[in-house]
Amino acid sequence: MHAEGALSNYFAKRLGVTAGYFSGAWVSESDADGESDLVLSFDGAQGQVVALIENKIAAPFQPDQAFRYSRRRDRWSEDERISRVVTVLVAPESYMTRAEAAEFDVRITYEELADILRREHDRRSLFLSNSLLAGIERSRRGYSLIPDDAVSSAWQEIWQIAARVAPRLNLAKPMEKPKESTWIYFYDADGFEQVSWRTAVVVYKAERGQVDLQFGGTIPSELERRTAHIRTAPMNVFKAGKSSSLRMLVPVVDFVKPALEQEAAIIEGLATCEELRTFFVEHRVSLLS
Template identity: 25%
Template structure:
């Protein structure tokens, strides 16, 4: 357990037992709420990033603010400039959950209602999330974005125990343990829909998920194509959710040997690469974001499955050559 009071001067997180298990959006909302209220330096950096340069004072700092018909706003911050102009920041915090239907639109509608009735003169919807969300947040029409990684960087110059603790929390929140390996309901639902869609529309692909760990609650990170046709382990086809490619993998084979054998047979946009001790025939495809909504990525998912069918046909056509290379 963290015991900050007994921490020696200059202690790191590890030195006084910093340990965090699961981290949730509500934890980050509380941490950001406290930091905005308690740290002038952090507050100034935040407002400069979101609102722009200028002198502002916070007149409202609310957490989990609910309003009938508009749902809950994770953080509501209202700032006032020197002229009395008030700007509302309606902040949504994401970590592993999927976006809800019309979530950004409902935030904007709530902001517009407040402007119309005179609660503020202007409003901005703000998404605070890991960088992997922020890169694709434009699809959800958020007015401003702030990555948790950027906010973490703002704390680097503050040696206080409070900031050391907060830095550890934010770093853990954006670590692979949280975003990639621990239970992630949004990612698990995404992969369930991935298999369901493939089974209905691309049954010949024989899509099978490969678990990331022993626990069934851990979201998978990649899928295997041709799971029935390619039962051996020397040749297989994989699509990793965090990569922009599908690989036909030939185990324990140098890429030069694979290129010599199949180079003249390669089809358009296929290439040979080395991947560790294996060689692969690779097809580039769009990248997927399992923490984002499945329907918003449907065009990319179809493109992936079409490419998967193509490389599976190539594998079946030249299977004897490929399997001999791995022996």
């Protein structure tokens, strides 16, 4: 980062820093909730603004990664010296279609940064721009999935159970899955055919014991307003990055243990997924208005 360069100025703009300047950067900052790839600090008219940055090229998100970033953000925000903390995902544009990307406060693409750096014309900026373009190409080619037998087996069992007890969720037959793949998105559920998954989707976060009806680009207060007269007692509104969810709690599923030993928990989780699917279908107009 150049203290007075276009790149730092662009980050400041995206972070909403006004009349400020770049004041520091730290690589691989770790704490109880994991690691931030990069931490940037800006001093602006409203005080110090800190960005916790996750850099992705092609590798998948780690379990709960965006959630853990939000926990770090909330904890850092308690520091009286800091006026605002923001979570940021930096990745190729194609990566931003992944559901968990929406849970970061700010998303900045490699393409944006490469374009800004090319305009600088100095050797260092051109080198960085070319490096970003190489990252974009690597993302386009994809990453090598390393299947995990236990997780893949659990997905197969969940798929078979879903076909039996919650067929309207339309869970597609899964391929082999990596170790970190423990959230199930029902992209093709009945009643969601005309709705982008970025707008609304049911998510079974089995290893956390949660089922979410997730709404992209919706703040909690807005979702509270939309659902004030229709949501039932077990449903609660939660914030997730720039998304909000109606959440219901279900038994936890351990993807390391045999799924058949946890069939009752899986059935309850899928039944709750179906309950939220039905809720969306019945109240679609109110939920999307």
